[in-house]
Amino acid sequence: MIPHCGVLVRKMTSEKMMPKILLHQYASSPFAEKIRVCLGIKGLGWCAVDEPVIMPKPELIALTGGYRRIPVLQIGADIYCDSQLIVRELERRFPEPTLFPAGDRGLTQATALWTDRVVFQAAVAIIFGGLGDNVPSAFIKDREALRGGSFDTAAMGAAVPHMMGQLRAHVALLAEQLADGRSFLTGERPGLADANSYYNLWFIRSAYPPATKAFDQLPHVGDWLERVRAIGHGERSEVSREAALDIAQKSEPLAGTIATQDAKHAGKQVTVAADDYGRDQICGVLVGSSEHHISVRREDPIAGQVVVHFPRIGYSIES
Structure with missing residues (x-):
């Protein structure tokens, strides 16, 4: 420690x-x-x-x-x-x-490009499109400066149905990985694969709970989310x-x-x-x-x- x-x-x-x-x-x-x-x-x-x-x-x-x-x-x-x-x-x-209990160091780190970009962008569109006019103007201005472009919550709102379908498809991959009864994505011990895959779903649950319907009913995912949550933060x-x-x-x-x-x-x-x-x-x-x-x-x-x-x-x- x-x-x-x-x-x-x-x-x-x-x-x-x-x-x-x-x-x-x-x-x-x-x-x-x-x-x-x-x-x-x-x-x-x-x-x-x-x-x-x-x-x-x-x-x-x-x-x-x-x-x-x-x-x-x-x-x-x-x-x-x-x-x-x-x-x-x-x-x-x-x-x-x-963080690599299955010896998958390179492959698991590569999955960050999936979760940090593709899945994250779906989560952003779903959350802020869902929140719409409730997003503070100061936050929108800040994120436009960060992105170097528009942070259009109305456009995100229009994209929510598509992005919900995309998110469900991504999370279905996790359900498939967990289908053999394993506790975590690469086996019985948690690792970076779990942290990578968990945080976007945590983000949605925390910031815009109605969007959890995109993945709540997928098999195995809810129990896995709870196991990762229970790990805590040190x-x-x-x-x-x-x-x-x-x-x-x-x-x-x-x-x-x-x-x-x-x-x-x-x-x-x-x-x-x-x-x-x-x-x-x-x-x-x-x-x-x-x-x-x-x-x-x-x-x-x-x-x-x-x-x-x-x-x-x-x-x-x-x-």
């Missing part, structure tokens, strides 16, 4: 203790729920750093250099963006219990955004290595940006990369020197 937050702000590199896991999140975030379930599977202690649902997010931006999406994982002065990389880092640092405590900044400033980021294909960028100023939405460019010096990640070092007057890490899939790097 990782120690709780307790007394913060001491220089981590001088202490004989495990690093503190800080998750920048908010309660209704579906992608944060995915990570909270992963923390539950691993039985980890962690600190919730609650961020606003919409901009401005000054403390988060000080850490990331411009990346505003939730969740963000912070361990000392290392800042991990995007749930796909957060999962990878949690598994690297805390390998047991594994040992959670709270820490303020200001304290998280202080931790970053009083810590030192880990050293990294750079992959051969990125050698031309080594030690140089680069920009990293998502290629789907939330395309804010983050500038920094390339200090690490692999087939799976990109890491840039940056200085901030509030956060100090931090290294911000991004997944390779879905992100571009330019000098």
Whole structure:
């Protein structure tokens, strides 16, 4: 079990203790729920750093250099963006219990492209199309800025019947996987496949319960959802955004290595940006990369020197 937050702000590199896991999140975030379930599977202690649902997010931006999406994982002065990389880092640092009990590491991580994009977009259309005029105008304006385009709840509402059919078809795949009586999607132990597949259905149940009729009657799914819910979120405590900044400033980021294909960028100023939405460019010096990640070092007057890490899939790097 990782120690709780307790007394913060001491220089981590001088202490004989495990690093503190800080998750920048908010309660209704579906992608944060995915990570909270992963923390539950691993039985980890962690600190919730609650961020606003919409901009401005000054403390988060000080850490990331411009990346505003939730969740963000912070361990000392290392800042991990995007749930796909957060999962990878949690598994690297805390390998047991594994998120891949069936040995399906590559395949299960690939399913995130299904749940994070196709299924998520169906969930968004169903929820916000169903809520319609009840969606706050400030939220719509914020999400239009994030998407770089319209967030038209009326158009989503018109698409709800189609998207409900699509969602049911996606969830029917889960029912098929569970049909042999297994407890979780890859066997008797929960893993990332369950967290990936659970969070969109949790999002719908939490934000727009009438839409659960799209999957409530499918066999095996309801019991599986309850088993995943019962895993919990590990040992959670709270820490303020200001304290998280202080931790970053009083810590030192880990050293990294750079992959051969990125050698031309080594030690140089680069920009990293998502290629789907939330395309804010983050500038920094390339200090690490692999087939799976990109890491840039940056200085901030509030956060100090931090290294911000991004997944390779879905992100571009330019000098």
